[in-house]
Amino acid sequence: MSDAATTPRHRELGLTDDEAARIPELIGREPTDPELVMFSLMWSEHCSYKHSKLLLGGLPTSGPGVLQGPGENAGLVDVGDGLAVAFKIESHNHPSAVEPFEGAATGVGGIVRDVLAMGARPIALLDALRFGSLESARSRHLFTQAVAGIAHYGNCIGVPTVGGEIGFDDCYEESCLVNAMCVGVVGHDRTLSAAGRGPGNAVVLIGNRTGRDGIGGASVLASAELDAGQDLRPSVQVSDPFTERKLIDCCLALAEDDLLVSLQDLGAAGLTSASSEMAAKGGVGLDLDLDKIPLREPLEAAEILVSESQERMLAVVEPADVDRVLEVCRRWELEAEAIGAVTDSGRLVARHRGEVVADLPARALADDAPAYSVPIDPAPPSEELDLAAVPEPADLGRAWLGLLRDPNLGSPRWIYQRYDHLVGANTVVRPGGDAAVVRLPGSDRAIAVATDGTERHCQVDPRAGGAAAVLDAARNVACTGARPIGATDCLNFGNPEKGATGWRLREVIAGMADALDALGIAVVSGNVSLYNESRERIVHPTPIVGVVGVLEHSEQRVGHAFAHEGETVLLIGYGEPRLDASAYLGSARGRPPAPDPARERALVDTLTSAAADGLMSSAHDVSDGGVAVALTESAIAGGVGATLEIAPGRRADEDLFGEGGGRVLVSATPDDADRLEAMLPDGLGVIARGRVGGDEVVIARGSERTSIRLDDAAAAYEAALPEALA
Amino acid sequence: MTVAVVRFPGSLDHESAARAVRQAGGEPVEAWHADASLPPDTEAVVIPGGFSYGDHLRPGAIASRSAVMADVARHAERGGRVLGICNGFQVLCEAGLLPGALRTNAALSFVCRQVELEISDRSTQWTGGERGPERLSIPVKNHDGAWFGDPDRARVMLRYVDDPLGSTDRVAGVANDGGNVLGLMPHPEEACDPLLGSTDGRHLFAGLLGRAA
Structure with a gap:
């Protein structure tokens, strides 16, 4: 702050000179200071996507079943029976790097309110996490605190945390990734929108008091690189999950009584963002009286306008309903105040202590942020x-156990046992497998949901890696028997203004679009997190894709555990294992084979048909660690050994631990296995066969036999995370 | 049979508990925390799990002093059945209706997993009496679920076969002297449906209604 006297105010706030010059052109005069602060946040990367929005256009965002694409607080997709699911994934990377407990906790809170704003009841949470290697004390701290924050918040609000995934790599040492996804359910005729409607209607602020927390935080934090030693702690918001739970109960009660015209979450840039988006979406204006806002401490007008205090919602309510709304809020012991009115001016007007402190066209804030094209410089x-330079293990069994003991591949139990993954009594497939399955309240239907990221693949081949992220998540969902119906994505990248990041972003999006088109599903919501880099390194391009699928009957769900001794094991799908960019190699090197979206679609369709016909006792995707790790996971989960006979390829370690293609390990009765084989369309085949049974996990490669004892495997698998954290 | 399911701000498992009551043949009715009395014709009470009042002060401490709890105490004194699950168990201990207290888990973290319970006292209808099962498989999920107290001066009903929480003498659930008030940390309402992996929880809801599962 020593150079504050010499630095122009707009630059202090993070606006470029060109951006600052654009503001008077849009509003016809110089902005007031609160107005400049409002623009600086709304035009930040986090709120405006100014460096990515030109690239995002390539993603499919509509299609059969899509009731709401991107643009609202969350997307909406039909799931049948008159029900829709609302879902979205969002990053809270930068706050979590500064204060992991509160950063991760408030990330959960924010995504839950996004789903709530659609009128939906939140029914599932997932968290995709990336941290530096656990050999680093700092990464151990960030990881354990982020998990504790997610547990603290998710458990207390009564939404089961059913899934997600984890990866540890040095590239995340200074820039951890914490992406949270929420899924909610709502009747088609009960959905809500954030679009403000009806001049004369009242604007009601519900929830926590407004304080100085997160002033400029999310927006500024999430829009610049973090340098070591910078103290940004006051910028991180503080979580209050008890109030969030009351907000959920209260908003659902208000929606059920038809008392809400529209509903919006207060997230990044607080009231400024919530109100300008409400006005811009509805083509209306909002007049706000800042003196009516319950404050936790004395605040200036600009601070009230951009405070990121958590657990607040903004509602538009018909004047005749205001008293009833306030009464419902009181019943839930929540503060609520009518703080303004909808107008037909198209302007966002804020009054404070008798003066107009801001009077801006809402669209200038919400829609008129600049859009920058980023340099598209391909990486070589x-x-x-x-392969000759990759040392071949002397003892394959030892290498196999070593992989199971790797925190990237070992059991995530240490994490999900800290999360209430059962609350609601609807979790019919628990965490630890390919996707979690949650029964829809009041319906026989269920949803399956999984997240996936393919950062090593994206680093060496962003287009194929982007496709793989979508296809892996869809395959995970299909392994439970569910038919994928929609996707959400969080694109975690470095600074797009430098190096090959812009090109990688473009390529990943193109690959994702290819895969989504082949699957016939759309991205209905999402988030972009840029500037995930430090002076030392840039994160691998990390698209996290969440896919939601539907099961028409909950009891058709398939788990990943081998169920019955003597059953047949089939490895079905396509593709050959490769060590390129694999978890076994542990680094982003080589040229992994690109996935084939058309064959992936066929595989997904085969799995969902087989599940509907009740043919599979288990199904498990072959991913990180290859067929050896997948076989072991199904065996451990079922408490029974298995043998798989594979055809020798180039090298034993590649055959066992290689990745690539779309391969799924299925178990079934011998008769059902025959039926399943007969169902396989052109392009898919049975790659290997085996049998469930015994107390060893065995892979026979021609005459060469590699085995590990099931109890040794389980011990290594369960020890991976606890040992790395000890 | 009318079963009051008490709801506080922060209750989470009231709907699952109501579903389990209905499945057992009872008629669940919501009892609001701020009301001075239980709903008319209440014959049994469930205090479900959750984080009432956000666990502020101590889990269950604020809820135990809410208006409706005075009537729950009168209902218990009259010999009416009360089932407290997880946070409900904490509330009943805080209210003095059950002995002991629930402390933070030995692992200092939330624990969510399936547990095996052995039925230590098979003399009551809660688990179907002597003809009922000897063991139950039910999930546990809490942060402050380690029962602390004197097992010789409490009517211990349920013990963990392998205690993941660090409770005194593996105690998972206790009853009052009369046997009509039962509190347990595991969640029977999460184990009433074959799709969820276990139906053992049905015994406790049948017991609440005074019949066998």
Whole structure:
């Protein structure tokens, strides 16, 4: 702050000179200071996507079943029976790097309110996490605190945390990723929108008092690189999950009684963002009286306008209903105040202590942020992997156990046991497998949901890696028997203004679009998190894709555990294992084979048909760690060994631990296995066969037999995370 | 049979508990925390799990002093059945209706997993008496679920086969002297449906209604 006297105010707030010059052109005069602060936040990367929105256009966002694409607080997709699911994934990376407990906790709170704003009842949470290697004390701290924050918040609000995934890599050492996804359910005729409507209607602020927390926080934090030593702690918001739970109960009660015209969450940039988006979406104006807002401490007008205090919602209510709304809020012991009115001016007007402190066209804030094209400089193609330079393990069994003991591949139990993944009594497939399955309250239907990220693949081949992220998540969902119906994505990248990041972003999006088109599903919501880099390093391009699928009957769900001794094991799908960019290699090197979206679609369709016909006792995706790890996971989950016979390829370690293609390990009765085989369309085949049974996990590669004892495997698998954290 | 399911701000499992009551043949009715009395014709009470009042002060401490709890105490004194699950168990201990207290888990973290319970006292209808099962498989999920007290001066009903929480003498659930008030940390309402992996929780809801599962 020592150079505050010499630095122009707009630059202090993070606006460029060109951006600052654009504001008077839009509003016809110089902005007031509160107005400048409002613009600086609304035009930040976090709120405006100014460096990514030109690239995002390539993603499919509509299609059969899509009731609401991007643009609202969350997307909406039909699930049948007159029900829709609302879902979205969002990052809270930068706050979590500064204060992991509160950063991760408030990330959960924010995404839950996004789903709530659609009128939906939140029924499932997932968290995709990336941290530096657990050999680093700092990463151990960030990881354990982020998990504790998610547990603290998610458990207390009564929404089951049913899934997600985890990865540890040095590239995340200074820039951890914390992405939270929420799914909610709502009747088609009960959905809400954030679009403000009806001049003369009242604007009611519900929930926590407004304080100085997170002033400029999310927006400024999330829009610049973090440098070591910077103390940004006061910028991180503080969580209050008890109030969030009351907000959920209260908003659902208000929606049920038809008392809400529209509903909006207060997230990044607080009231400024919530109100300008409400006005811009509805083509109306809002007049706000800042003196009516319950404050936790004395605040200036600009602070009230941009405070990021958590657990607040903004509602538009018909004047005749205001008293009833306030009464329902009191019943839930929540503060609520009518703080303004909808107008037909199209302007966002804020009064404070008798003066107009802001009077802006709402669209200028919400829609007129600049859009920048980013440099598209391709990274050089990655070099072919020299297999001869990868040392071949002397003892394959030892290498196998070593992989199971790797925190990237071992059991996530240490994490999900800290989360209430059962609350609601609807979790019919619990965490630890391919996707969680949650029964829809009051329906026989269920949803399956999974997140996936493919950062090593994206680093060496962003287009194929982007496709793989979508396809992996869809395959995970299909392994439970569910038919994928929609996707949400969080694109975690470095600074797009430098290097090859812009090109990688474009390529990942193109690959995702190819895969989504092949699957016939759309991205209905999402988030972009840029500037995930430090002076030392840039994160791998990390698209986290969440896919939601539907099961028409909950009891058709399939788990990943081998169920019965003597059953047949089939490895079905396509593709050959490769060590390029694999978890076994542990680094982003080589040229992994690109996935084939058309064959992936066929595989997804085969799995969902087989589940509907009740043919599969288990199904498990072959992903990180290859077929050896997948076989072991199904065996451990079922408490029974298995043997798989595979055809020898180039090298034993590649055959066992290689990744690539779309391969699924299925178990079934011998008769059902025959039926399943007969169902396989052109392009898919049975790659390997085996049998459930015994107390060993065995892979026979021609005459060469590698085995590990099931109890040794389980011990290594369960020890992976606890040992790395000890 | 009318079963009051008490709801506080922060209750989470009231709907699952009501579903389990209905499945057992009872008629669940919501009892609002601020009301001075239980709903008319209440014959049994469930205090479900959750984070009433956000666990502020101590889990269950604020809820135990809410208006409706005075009537729950009168209902218990009259010999009416009360089932407290997880946070409901904490509320009943805080209210003095059950002995002991619930402390933070030994692991200092939330624990969510399936547990095996052995029925220590098979003399009551709660678990179907002597003809009822000897063990139950039910999930546990809490942060402050380690029962602390004197097992010799409490009517211990349920013990963990392998205690993940660090309770005194593996105690998972206790009753009052009369046997009509039962509190347990595991969640029987999460184990009433084959789709969820276990139906053992049905015994406790049948017991609440005074019949066998």
